Amino acid sequence: MATSLSNMFLKGIAARSLSRPLNGLFYCTRYSTTVSNDSDTHDDFKPANKLENSGISLSNVIEQDVKDNPVMVYMKGVPDFPQCGFSSLAVRVLKHYDVPISARNILDDPDLKNAVKAFSNWPTFPQIFIKGEFIGGSDIVLNMHQTGELKEKLKDITSKQ
Amino acid sequence: MSSRGATAVLSRASRIRSKLQTALEATVLEVDDVSYQHAGHAAVKGSSDKETHFNLNIVSPKFEGQSLVKRHRLIYDLLADELQSGLHALSIVAKTPHETNPSK
Numbered sequence: 446m447a448t449s450l451s452n453m454f455l456k457g458i459a460a461r462s463l464s465r466p467l468n469g470l471f472y473c474t475r476y477s478t479t480v481s482n483d484s485d486t487h488d489d490f491k492p493a494n495k496l497e498n499s500g501i502s503l504s505n506v507i508e509q510d511v512k513d514n515p516v517m518v519y520m521k522g523v524p525d526f527p528q529c530g531f532s533s534l535a536v537r538v539l540k541h542y543d544v545p546i547s548a549r550n551i552l553d554d555p556d557l558k559n560a561v562k563a564f565s566n567w568p569t570f571p572q573i574f575i576k577g578e579f580i581g582g583s584d585i586v587l588n589m590h591q592t593g594e595l596k597e598k599l600k601d602i603t604s605k606q
Numbered sequence: 607m608s609s610r611g612a613t614a615v616l617s618r619a620s621r622i623r624s625k626l627q628t629a630l631e632a633t634v635l636e637v638d639d640v641s642y643q644h645a646g647h648a649a650v651k652g653s654s655d656k657e658t659h660f661n662l663n664i665v666s667p668k669f670e671g672q673s674l675v676k677r678h679r680l681i682y683d684l685l686a687d688e689l690q691s692g693l694h695a696l697s698i699v700a701k702t703p704h705e706t707n708p709s710k
Binding site for chain 2: 529530566567568569579580582584585588589
């Protein structure tokens with residue numbers, strides 16, 4: 446049983462630290478299943494403690510996310526099922542362009558939410574990063590779309606990348 | 607009368623307006639409470655505070671030479687206390703006087 450539990454949580458941690466999310470839903474589902482279905486979780490196996498002990502830093506996860514994914518969005522919900530009007534707006538704008546959108550759902554992970562806020566020094570969501578640069582929230586992305594700045598910034602990113 | 611004044615509590619909208627006007631010396635400052643549009647919003651369910659969403663339209667010379675990100679960050683910094691105590695989201699339009707009258 447101990448071995449089985451340990452493997453379960455290691456998978457959860459591995460999923461959390463994926464450098465390129467396959468898609469938000471995948472990330473979300475795995476993480477939720479690992480944590481929320483096991484009310485008997487012993488403190489020693491809680492992901493937060495495990496993460497801290499293992500030396501994996503959430504700010505490193507974010508740094509890697511932003512570096513590896515040309516368009517990276519930290520949002521409420523996932524691109525196919527946003528749970529906030531602002532996150533929905535940002536995704537709808539980005540979908541005008543033929544670029545791959547990588548995302549993480551910050552509603553599933555309070556620690557990730559706080560780590561992203563600290564990383565960008567920005568208090569609200571969604572937060573959009575393009576080619577490693579913090580762009581801002583949905584207001585700014587919409588504004589850049591309207592002025593043509595966004596097209597310029599995304600022009601060398603293609604869905605085949 | 608003075609005791610009534612002493613016990614009055616400013617609404618969040620008033621606090622926001624006051625903080626922004628003091629710091630930005632805005633020529634235009636519109637603070638619209640649109641919380642009703644987000645009633646039932648998943649992320650704010652259970653919040654006893656009703657003033658959660660505001661649209662801001664600000665024209666200030668303080669924004670001169672500042673990128674959009676820096677302007678928004680400035681505003682968020684000024685309202686950090688509100689964001690910590692129940693304010694959920696802001697929609698921000700931040701311009702310089704020149705940007706609202708390009709022909710001048």
